[in-house]
Amino acid sequence: MKVKNTSLVKLKYFDDYPDGNLVIAEEGKNIPFKIKRIYYITDLGNAKAIRGKHAHRKLEQVIFCVKGSFSLTLDDGKNKSLVKMNKPHVGVRIGKLVWLTMTDFSSDCAILVLAADFYDEADYIRNYQEFLNLVKKKKK
Numbered sequence: 001m002k003v004k005n006t007s008l009v010k011l012k013y014f015d016d017y018p019d020g021n022l023v024i025a026e027e028g029k030n031i032p033f034k035i036k037r038i039y040y041i042t043d044l045g046n047a048k049a050i051r052g053k054h055a056h057r058k059l060e061q062v063i064f065c066v067k068g069s070f071s072l073t074l075d076d077g078k079n080k081s082l083v084k085m086n087k088p089h090v091g092v093r094i095g096k097l098v099w100l101t102m103t104d105f106s107s108d109c110a111i112l113v114l115a116a117d118f119y120d121e122a123d124y125i126r127n128y129q130e131f132l133n134l135v136k137k138k139k140k
C-alpha cells in the first residue's frame with residue numbers, strides 16, 4: 001500500500017456458504033505482533049458517523065470489517081488511500097503515525113480491531129496539525 005506503515009492482512013478462511021464463513025487470525029503468523037487488546041465496534045446506526053480522526057505515536061493495530069462495510073481512509077501525512085472494508089478476511093495493518101478516518105458505515109457493520117498494546121490516551125494524536133508536525137519532525 002502506498003501509505004507508510006500500512007499493509008493488507010489476508011486471513012485464511014473457510015467459506016461454507018450457506019452454512020457460515022470461518023476466518024482465522026493467528027498471532028505471529030498473519031498478525032505481526034503480540035495481541036494485548038481486542039476491541040470491536042457495533043451498532044453503527046448513524047450512516048453519517050465519522051470515527052477515528054486520530055493517529056498513534058507507537059501503537060500497531062490490525063482492523064477488520066467482520067460484517068457489512070465501511071470506508072477507511074489512511075493518511076501518512078504525504079499519501080492518502082481509501083480502502084473499502086467489506087471482506088471479513090481482509091484487514092489493514094495500521095502502524096504508527098497513520099491518520100485514520102472511518103466513514104460510510106453500513107447499518108449492519110461490525111468492526112474488529114486487534115491491538116499490540118493496552119489503551120493509552122497518551123499514545124493518541126487527535127489534532128491533525130500536530131500529526132503533520134510530528135511526521136515532518138520524524139523525517140529530519
Ligand code: TYD
Nearest residue numbers: 037039041050051052053054118119120121
Ligand atoms: P476512539 O479510539 O477515539 O474511537 P474511534 O477511533 O473508533 O472513533 O475511542 C473512543 C473512546 O473510547 C475514547 O474516549 C477512548 C475510549 N477507549 C477506551 O477507553 N479503550 C479503548 O481500548 C478504546 C479503543 C477506546
